[in-house]
Amino acid sequence: MALDKIDRKILTLLQKDATMPVAEIGRKVGLSTTPCWRRIQKMEEDGVIQRRVAVLDPAKVNVGVTVFVSVKTNEHNDAWMRKFAGVIDEFPEVVEFYRMSGDVDYLMRVVVPDIGAYDSFYKKLISKINLTDVSSAFAMGQIKYTTALPLDFAIVVDDDK
């Protein structure tokens, strides 16, 4: 499952633009289309490439506001966590959800059109599950957002090239 320099180049390109024809990718990484295509296939089978998706403009679909919601709880067991996760899954406005170490127990990123919609979300949320301590932080602006992961840390065998 190790990736060589060419694989990483391919991934870099696909993370930017997944519509690029394999032939063009091949040209950019110095490979003909067939081996390039086979590498991509393999990385999909291996699960390195999970999927290809369309990325929308948040403002254009009216969810220009991001809110980070921190949750503290007394319930520190697995069953409760699963329940919480299940509840969150039902909310499409929660786009990220993490279990945290330290001060807060959970952190989620929520996207909504405005403060009012966030309040609706908040009320719906606390009606579905009992939360001890919830704190909301509003983003005034998104300065950077990328789905592209850094490849500098990827496992490598062959790095002479």
Next chain:
Amino acid sequence: MALDKIDRKILTLLQKDATMPVAEIGRKVGLSTTPCWRRIQKMEEDGVIQRRVAVLDPAKVNVGVTVFVSVKTNEHNDAWMRKFAGVIDEFPEVVEFYRMSGDVDYLMRVVVPDIGAYDSFYKKLISKINLTDVSSAFAMGQIKYTTALPLDFAIVVDDDK
């Protein structure tokens, strides 16, 4: 730029899987391929669909650890913000970056292989720009992560269907 029910169905599908053939999308939304294709084109031109990307498995590219970094600063001017943004842009391990209201001024999400790599990142960061107060929170696990935005809030004209 308003979206009707069919448009939203198309977007829902494309947010899940951007490789789906237009013909199949058309079938699922009750349209033949041509009008379906034209709708997709239009949404791309309008910028509703920003781009299509490959989503990688963080663990498979060795960035399984997420850290949220909160920054407080005394510099509350636009020039400094731009400089900060410029610095952050250079770090591929910072995948999200927000200007916040309230307690903290900036919040970023950083992906790294492990704590050690985070420490390296941290040192590099503070060497490039002077930050008053930095606080790091480690995610123990990613419970939910999606690039799909909710479409329930999108502007609609024709919603009889």
Next chain:
DNA sequence: CGCCCTTTCGCAATATTATTGCGCGAATGG
């Protein structure tokens, strides 16, 4: 109520791109 205009549709033809089969040469390992 009917007509015209605008919009959106769908079929069929064409162009692009993905995918497969096959043979070649380089690297590997004994």
Next chain:
DNA sequence: CCATTCGCGCAATAATATTGCGAAAGGGCG
């Protein structure tokens, strides 16, 4: 040094995207 394996690239085939064009549906206006 030989044999095996691996990755490459060409050329053929299959799938999909894209375009041209005419037909149907909706909407405003006489």
